[in-house]
Amino acid sequence: MDPILQVENLSVELDGQSVIEGLSFEVGRGETVMVIGPNGAGKTTLFRALMGFIPYRGRIAWKPGTRLGYVPQGVDVNREFPLAVRELFHLGKQRVNEKAIEEALSLVNSAGLARRTLSNLSSGEFQRVLIAFALAERPQALLFDEPTSDIDVGGQETIYHRLQQIGREQGLTLLMISHDLNVVLRFATQVLCLNKGFKCLGKPMDILTPELLRRLYGDEVGFYRHTHDVRADSDSLGRG
Amino acid sequence: MFAWVLVTGILAAAAIGYLGVFVIFKRVALAGDALSHVALPGIALALALGVDVLWGALPVLLLAAVIVYFVSKSAHLYEDAIIGILFSLSLAIGVLFINLEDLEAALFGDILHLGAGEMTVTILLSLIILLFVWALHRPLTLTCFSSDLARANGVKVERTNLFFFVLLALAVGLGVKVVGTLLVGSLVIIPSSAAANLARSLKSLTALSIGFAALSTALGLLAAHAFRLLPGPMIVIFEGVLFLLTLTGKLARQRVR
Numbered sequence: 002m003d004p005i006l007q008v009e010n011l012s013v014e015l016d017g018q019s020v021i022e023g024l025s026f027e028v029g030r031g032e033t034v035m036v037i038g039p040n041g042a043g044k045t046t047l048f049r050a051l052m053g054f055i056p057y058r059g060r061i062a063w064k065p066g067t068r069l070g071y072v073p074q075g076v077d078v079n080r081e082f083p084l085a086v087r088e089l090f091h092l093g094k095q096r097v098n099e100k101a102i103e104e105a106l107s108l109v110n111s112a113g114l115a116r117r118t119l120s121n122l123s124s125g126e127f128q129r130v131l132i133a134f135a136l137a138e139r140p141q142a143l144l145f146d147e148p149t150s151d152i153d154v155g156g157q158e159t160i161y162h163r164l165q166q167i168g169r170e171q172g173l174t175l176l177m178i179s180h181d182l183n184v185v186l187r188f189a190t191q192v193l194c195l196n197k198g199f200k201c202l203g204k205p206m207d208i209l210t211p212e213l214l215r216r217l218y219g220d221e222v223g224f225y226r227h228t229h230d231v232r233a234d235s236d237s238l239g240r241g
Numbered sequence: 242m243f244a245w246v247l248v249t250g251i252l253a254a255a256a257i258g259y260l261g262v263f264v265i266f267k268r269v270a271l272a273g274d275a276l277s278h279v280a281l282p283g284i285a286l287a288l289a290l291g292v293d294v295l296w297g298a299l300p301v302l303l304l305a306a307v308i309v310y311f312v313s314k315s316a317h318l319y320e321d322a323i324i325g326i327l328f329s330l331s332l333a334i335g336v337l338f339i340n341l342e343d344l345e346a347a348l349f350g351d352i353l354h355l356g357a358g359e360m361t362v363t364i365l366l367s368l369i370i371l372l373f374v375w376a377l378h379r380p381l382t383l384t385c386f387s388s389d390l391a392r393a394n395g396v397k398v399e400r401t402n403l404f405f406f407v408l409l410a411l412a413v414g415l416g417v418k419v420v421g422t423l424l425v426g427s428l429v430i431i432p433s434s435a436a437a438n439l440a441r442s443l444k445s446l447t448a449l450s451i452g453f454a455a456l457s458t459a460l461g462l463l464a465a466h467a468f469r470l471l472p473g474p475m476i477v478i479f480e481g482v483l484f485l486l487t488l489t490g491k492l493a494r495q496r497v498r
Contacts, residue, residue: 049389052389052392052393053392054389054392054393069393070393071389071390071393073387073389073390073393077387077388077389077390078386078387078390079266079385079386079387081266082266082382082385082386082443083437083440083441083442083443083445083446084382084386084442084443085441085442085443085444088442088443088444089386092379092382092383092386092394093394094394094395118441118442121441131390134390135393138394
């Protein structure tokens, strides 16, 4: 494996409380790593540490020169700001022309949105614009913090599919926080699960077992594995 | 002479109107208001020392800007409450130490009686603020939009916020001259809110906010001059009218949709 990211013994505290403790993992170039775990498990905190936004202990080593793209979760974003979509692109690190903006937007099937205003977009459109904005900087790794809800599932599947294609074409490494275990099962090459003391890392089929999920989420979560094996379905937990 | 008053008022209002765009989208409208009241003890000090009120107001405002910045940085403090406390305390101290004669000018502005030196300083500072905000509009906008997205794009968010509050303090100091401490908050908030009712891009938001601030100041000053009224309240009334008009426009547009 050609690692693009190495994390060793990472610990992060927020307001004096330990959120992540002793986390170690490696990400290979071109991989799609999905981070799962219940709310408050430190998924977003992990991403913010990986981006270098917050202080941490331990070691986070991106391969030198790696350009990072970041798609924040909706909560941090001021959606009322009457910013035109194309204006957002002009605020980026690199100078972009109208053609580059159209290209970035068409990567996520949103070519028509350039002249719209961000505050008038639907949640799905808004998220696609944020992804296109991150992709316009031509990152080698994209960190994508998926919003918990309010986006239609069909649209979401398309986005992951597109990202996976872009990943293959451009050798883009994807790190995503996902709340949809079916998406994780379909698209992840590796799954990192986080919940306070409990951590696991592995291939989706190895991680997404009823027993591990119960340990990760407690008894509340329900998950149907999309497989043709009837027994596997009956093994999984009912929607709680 | 009145022409120079107009130029001074319009430029100061334009500078404040430009910053107002970021004030409302940073959701620090209250901080802008608090800052304006903090000017009062500074004005009291300047009057006691017999110097231009701007030299009393500015140091106190800058100090307050730094305080507001640190308060807004800390998640633990009750930001609104602390800013509210700062605001009422300053008002109390200011009112106590300024004699009644000067109080009206301090509270409602006295732009019609500015000397040539004061006008020159106000004009220069307004231009400097406009220039700085324009130069910083990229980090300021990104920070307003999303602080993490700003960081991801290499913006020093903390530093940008500090710059922003310092510029706001300077702008408020100028506004105190034009409409007075009680009303300068409206100069920060109303034009940008009116602009936000209509704007569909940052460019139009900025242009409209600056335009509305300048227009209402010009109209207010002309009306005050013609009818021998206090300019501060007249300016704010024109701003209010513009806000109501734009709000009506916005609601009408929403109904059409």
